[in-house]
Amino acid sequence: MLNRYPLWKYLLILIVLVVGLIYALPNLFPEDPAVQISSARGGVSLDDSQLQRIRSALDKADIAVERIDTQPNGALVRLEDGGDQLEARQVISGLLNDDYTVALNLAEATPDWLASLGASPMNLGLDLRGGVHFALEVDMDAAIQQRLQVNASAIRSALRDERIRYRDTRIDGRTLTLTFANADDRSQARDIIRGQFPDFQYEDRDAGNGATLAMTLSPQKIQEIQDYAVEQNLTTLRNRVNELGVAEPLVQRQGPNRIVVELPGVQDTAAAKRVIGATANLEFRLAARPDSPASETDTLPFRNDPQRTAELMKDVIITGENVSSASVSFDQNGRPQVNINLDGTGGTLMNRATRSNIGRSMAVVYIDNKTRTRTVMEDGKAVDKRENYTERGIISLATIQSALGNRFRITGLDSPTEAKELALLLRSGSLAAPIYFVAERTIGPSLGKSNIEQGILSVEIGMLLVVAFMLIRYKAFGLIANVALATNLVLLVAALSLLGATLTLPGIAGIVLTLGMAVDANVLIYERIREEIRAKMPVQQAIHAGYERAFTSIFDGNITTLLVAVILFSIGTGPVKGFAVTLSLGILTSMFTAIMVSRAIVNLTIGGKPVKKLWI
Structure with missing residues (x-):
């Protein structure tokens, strides 16, 4: 019988629609702006009195709190307004000591029953969520x-x-x-x-x-060294960004010597820039002997007293690259110190050097690669030129009492903040080469919110225009096409959510384009049905011929567009890739809904029934 699907095909369509609806639903529950409180040391948790003090302080600062979720090693303070995140972080940081790390975050608001199914909303890009974009250059x-x-x-x-x-x-x-x-x-x-x-x-x-x-x-x-420098810096920067507690960061290579870092939701750009751009490293060197040749020694100042200097050997025992972990603690006099654990190679080198030099002094040298801008005259014009330079300073100079192994302590630090940042940098790994900021762009949360609202408005307007056109042009069959169009939007959102794709403004443009293209298939089918009816073909046969004979044209048109989208994704940068992803998925979902879903609706409503006239 014409225009009838077997039962299994109806069930397949139903399953796809139900799954699509479930995984699209989390996008109706946007993420809450939040402040993440994490323990800097394991085992330190927040008690009820501390949580109450935090809530009272935020209320006093006129910051609306939605709720505070307790976690094993901290808490998550959910706020009602994203504009209060930075102020809330400052208030909370003032209440807590250095045992806690306070960072900006975005907390998922997906209901538990959806989360238990693995459903989560789409990730939002920098232009929608707000945040900071850094471009860094590797030296x-x-x-x-x-x-x-x-x-x-x-x-x-x-x-x-x-x-x-x-x-x-x-x-x-x-x-x-x-x-x-x-x-x-x-x-x-x-x-x-x-x-x-x-x-x-x-x-x-x-x-x-x-x-x-x-x-x-x-x-x-040389090429191998340069490639290694970029890749190692990529790994180190990813580790540092993870320490900041930023949700869905982007750290990727751009060109031969640049790295792009995007931190969605970050408002405290100064702190992020300080941690990401820090090029600090450590060197462990032996003090020079009185008979050491001048060509093998360096004279370095002490970091906290530049007037004081010491003669050190040029040869380095180990560097920060050999540090496997680092944590902050305090000595018996309450001064900050960093506890160091070395990897196997570092422990062996340290043991070998100290075992044969007991009674000799060993220095911990702090190295920081910096940049400064100077104005010079070129051809009668003032031009700003960047100048890279390196600062080396001795943190501590202590006598080796016994052979050292994989664990020891660094003292002589000025403040707990300095100790905490040094431990963070050592934990995340040292940079293989200095990096310098060449571009910085900040997008405020209000602008990101405005972009989301305008993007949603563009989708709504585009969909309403298409819906109106199809209803006017094809009447009852236009209604069927519109149901398939709404289904297509749900499936597209579900696919983006399942793949963990990041939605940006170009991605929204791809969705709007998909909505316009999605009805192309229906237009081809309905126009073919009209032609067959004009040729005096029976209604059921005309419907069958419309869907069967238009399929080749639909497939050819969509496959060429899909190929273009694949090319855009393969050679394009971030925004172009976002457009290509939504366009590609939209083509696949629109073919499914325009051909299978719309025909299933036609089959269920008028398939196999005696119909004398079609409202098309």
């Missing part, structure tokens, strides 16, 4: 310099072990130069070094006061 030259410094330290150690004397090591650009007393020493050194460092190109140079060996990094090794 590739510094990455190469750091690698050469590590290699120089290893080479000096290897030459000392082989008792080969050298006069000096010097780094110039991408070349490491070693100076020897004569050509024989240079030849022996080259034979030893070449086996351990195959990534260099070696060249003998004659100097007036000796023989030199120039070691230049190969182009392949």
Whole structure:
């Protein structure tokens, strides 16, 4: 019989619609602006008196609190107005000590029964939620310099072990130069070094006061170092962002040497910039002996007393890269300290260095790569130029009493805040190369809210115009097309939610375009049915022919659009990808609803029945 689906096809359509409705529902429950209170140390929780003080302080500051949810290691304060987040954080931070971390957050408001099914709302992008966008540039030259410094330290150690004397090591650009007393020493050194460092190109140079060996990094090794610097910095920045407690952050590479960081919902941009952009690292060095050659030592100031200096060896025992975990505590005198745990390699190197140097002093050197802008005159015009520089300062200089292992403490810090930030940076990992802010853009929550409202309005207007056109043009069949259109919107939202896609303004544009394109299939089908009726074909056969013969045109038109969307996704950046994702999903859902759902409705209402006239 014409225009009848088998039972299994009706059941399949029903299941898809029910599942789509369930997973689209969480989007009716928007996230609540909130302040997250987390314990900085395990086992520290908030008691009822502290929660009551927090609520009273917020009420006194005229900040409306929806409710406070207690958690195993803290609490989540849900607010009624997102504009109060920053002030609420300041109020709560003033009440709590350094045992707690207070961060801005967005808390899900999805009902428990939906959450138990794994349903959650779509993620909102920066332009809808508000927040901050940073563009950072990785200093590739510094990455190469750091690698050469590590290699120089290893080479000096290897030459000392082989008792080969050298006069000096010097780094110039991408070349490491070693100076020897004569050509024989240079030849022996080259034979030893070449086996351990195959990534260099070696060249003998004659100097007036000796023989030199120039070691230049190969182009392949330079590219490898630069790629590693960007990837390592990506990992480190992701860890730092996670420490900030930001919901749905974006940290991704852009081009050969840039990293983009987007923090939706963040309003305290100064704190985020301080933590993300911090390039601090640690070096552990031995103090110089009285007979140490000047070429192997550095004179560094103390960080809290620049007038005081100490002579340290250039060779580094370990750096912050060997730190596996770090936490803040206080010594017996109430001064802040950072407890350090090293990884296996770091523990071995530390034990080896301290075991043979008991009674000698060891320094903890704090390194911070910074940038400053200077105004210079070029061609008679004032031009701002960025200048990168590095500050090194000794945090502590203590005598080695016994061999150290994987665990020890760093003291000599100025404040608990400094200790907390140093521990955070060490936990999240050190940067492989300095990074510098090249762009910053802030989107306030009010603008994000306005974007959401305007985006929803555009969807509503677009849908109403399409609905009105279909009703006027195709009457009863237009109503069926509109039901399929509403179903398409529900399925599209459900698909975006299930995939965890991030909705942005370009994504909303893709949804609006999908609504307009979704009825194209119905228009093709209905016009084909009209043609068959004009050709005096019976009604049921005309309906059947309309759906069957229009399918090829519908498929061809949609598959070409889908291919374009795939290309946009593969070569486009963030906003273009968002548009491509919604457009691609919209094409798939519209084909399902326009062909299967609308025909199922037609089959259930008039399929197989004697119909003399169609309202189409």
